[in-house]
Amino acid sequence: MPWAMELLDDQRSARGLAAAIGRAIRSGALAEGDRLPPVREIAAQLAVSPTTVSDAWKELAASGAIVTRGRNGTFVRNADPVRAARRYHRVPAPPGALPIDLSHGTPDPALLPDLGWALGKAARQLADAPRTSAYADDPVDPELDAILRERWPYRPDSLTVVDGAMDALDRILCSQIRLGDRVVVENPTFPPLLDLLDVLGAEATPVGVDHQGPLPDELAAALALGSVRAVVLQPRAHNPTGASITPERLRRLVEVLAGHPDVLVVEDDHSGDIASSDVVSLGTVLPDRVVTVLGFSKSHGPDLRLAAIGGAAPVIDGVASRRLIGPGWSSRLLQAALVHLLTGRAAQRSVERARQRYARRRADLTDALSTRGLELPEGDGFNLWVPVGDESNALVALAARGIAVAPGTPFQCDRSAPHIRVTIATLDHDVSLVADAVAAAAERAPARRSV
Numbered sequence: 087m088p089w090a091m092e093l094l095d096d097q098r099s100a101r102g103l104a105a106a107i108g109r110a111i112r113s114g115a116l117a118e119g120d121r122l123p124p125v126r127e128i129a130a131q132l133a134v135s136p137t138t139v140s141d142a143w144k145e146l147a148a149s150g151a152i153v154t155r156g157r158n159g160t161f162v163r164n165a166d167p168v169r170a171a172r173r174y175h176r177v178p179a180p181p182g183a184l185p186i187d188l189s190h191g192t193p194d195p196a197l198l199p200d201l202g203w204a205l206g207k208a209a210r211q212l213a214d215a216p217r218t219s220a221y222a223d224d225p226v227d228p229e230l231d232a233i234l235r236e237r238w239p240y241r242p243d244s245l246t247v248v249d250g251a252m253d254a255l256d257r258i259l260c261s262q263i264r265l266g267d268r269v270v271v272e273n274p275t276f277p278p279l280l281d282l283l284d285v286l287g288a289e290a291t292p293v294g295v296d297h298q299g300p301l302p303d304e305l306a307a308a309l310a311l312g313s314v315r316a317v318v319l320q321p322r323a324h325n326p327t328g329a330s331i332t333p334e335r336l337r338r339l340v341e342v343l344a345g346h347p348d349v350l351v352v353e354d355d356h357s358g359d360i361a362s363s364d365v366v367s368l369g370t371v372l373p374d375r376v377v378t379v380l381g382f383s384k385s386h387g388p389d390l391r392l393a394a395i396g397g398a399a400p401v402i403d404g405v406a407s408r409r410l411i412g413p414g415w416s417s418r419l420l421q422a423a424l425v426h427l428l429t430g431r432a433a434q435r436s437v438e439r440a441r442q443r444y445a446r447r448r449a450d451l452t453d454a455l456s457t458r459g460l461e462l463p464e465g466d467g468f469n470l471w472v473p474v475g476d477e478s479n480a481l482v483a484l485a486a487r488g489i490a491v492a493p494g495t496p497f498q499c500d501r502s503a504p505h506i507r508v509t510i511a512t513l514d515h516d517v518s519l520v521a522d523a524v525a526a527a528a529e530r531a532p533a534r535r536s537v
C-alpha cells in the first residue's frame with residue numbers, strides 16, 4: 087500500500103486516513119475498481135487501530151468514494167455524481183423519443199388537482215401572515231401536521247415533511263446506514279433505492295415479492311445473514327410489480343421481524359392517495375421501529391415535491407435535526423398549498439377521480455393482455471411488471487411500434503427472469519395497440535413462480 091504510507095504522512099486519525107485515500111483516488115494512485123486491502127491489514131501496516139480504519143472507510147463510503155460488496159471486499163468507485171444514479175438513468179426514455187411513452191412513473195398532468203388555485207390561496211395567506219419567523223421554527227406547517235397525524239395509519243411518535251418520497255428515503259438511510267450494513271430490499275424494487283445503497287456502501291439484500299407483498303421466508307433468511315440494519319418495503323402499489331401487502335402477509339412479516347428487534351423498518355407509501363388498496367402498516371404493531379413515508383407526488387403533483395415521514399422519534403428527529411444544517415424545512419408556501427389541496431372539496435374530488443381513472447387504465451390494459459393470453463397478477467398503482475422472453479428484444483420490438491417502456495434490469499438486484507415495466511399513468515387511448523405489442527413482446531416468457 088505505498089499510496090497510503092506515502093500520503094498519510096504522520097496523520098493517524100480516521101479523518102487523516104480518509105483524506106489521504108481521497109487524495110490518492112483524485113491523483114489516480116488508486117483507480118476505480120481497485121480493491122482496498124482488508125481493514126486489519128491496513129491497520130497493522132499503519133500501526134493504527136482497526137476502528138480508525140473502519141471509521142475512515144465510513145467517511146469514504148458516505149462521500150461515495152468507495153463501496154463495499156459484501157465479502158468480496160471494499161473497492162474504489164467512481165464518485166462522479168452523474169454516475170451515482172446509474173440504474174435510475176436507464177429507466178425513462180428520452181422525452182419525446184417515441185409517440186407513446188409508458189416508461190416513466192410521473193402522474194398524468196390532466197388528473198392532478200388544481201395547483202394554481204391552491205398556490206394562489208397559499209400565497210395570499212402567507213403574504214398576510216408570514217409563517218417563517220426563525221430558521222429554527224418547527225419545519226412542519228401546524229395545519230398540515232394536524233391533517234397528517236389524523237390520517238396516519240398509527241400514532242406517530244414524531245412527524246416531519248421533506249421534499250418527496252425519494253428525499254425521505256435518502257435522508258432516512260443516510261442517517262441510519264453505515265458502510266457495510268445490510269439493507270433488505272424487495273426484489274425487484276425502485277432503482278434509485280439500489281443506487282442510493284451503493285453510494286452509502288451498504289449491501290442490498292434482496293427478498294422476493296409476490297402479489298401479497300414481500301415473501302416472509304425470504305425475509306427470515308435475509309435477516310438471518312446478520313448485519314441487517316434496515317428493511318425498506320413498499321406497503322402498497324409496489325413499483326414495479328403493483329403488489330400490496332395483505333393483512334395476512336403483514337402478520338407473517340411481523341412474526342419474522344419480531345426476532346430482530348434492532349432492525350429498522352422503512353415503509354415507502356410513495357403512491358399515497360392514488361393507490362386503491364387499503365393502507366396496511368407495520369407501524370400499527372411495531373411503532374418503535376417503523377418509519378413510514380407518505381408521498382404526495384403521484385396524487386397532488388410531483389412539483390409540490392412533498393412527502394411526510396412519521397414514526398419512530400429517534401429516526402425522524404435525527405432527520406429534522408440534520409436538515410437544520412441544510413435547507414431546514416420544505417417550503418411553507420408549498421406546505422400551505424398542500425393543506426388546501428387536502429381539505430378543498432374540489433381538490434379532494436379530483437384526487438378521487440384520478441385514483442379511479444388509474445385503476446380503470448390498469449384494468450383496461452390487464453384485461454386486454456389477458457384476452458391476448460398474458461395473465462398478470464392483480465395489482466395497484468401505475469406499473470405493470472411484465473415477464474418477457476428477452477429484455478432487449480422486447481424494448482426494441484415495442485420501440486418499433488412507437489412505444490417506450492422501462493427495462494426491467496435496473497429494478498432487479500440479480501439477473502432474474504427478464505421483465506419490462508409498463509406504466510399506465512398516461513395510457514388513455516391506444517390500449518389495444520399497446521396490448522398487442524406487449525403481448526407479442528412477452529410471448530416467449532418462461533413460466534414464473536412469483537410476480
Ligand SMILES: Cc1ncc(COP(=O)(O)O)c(C=O)c1O
Pocket residue numbers: 191249250251252253276320325354356381382383384388392393
Ligand atoms: C417506490 C418509489 N419510491 C419513491 C418514489 C419517489 O417519489 P417522489 O416523487 O415523491 O420523490 C417513487 C417514484 O416513482 C417510487 O416509485
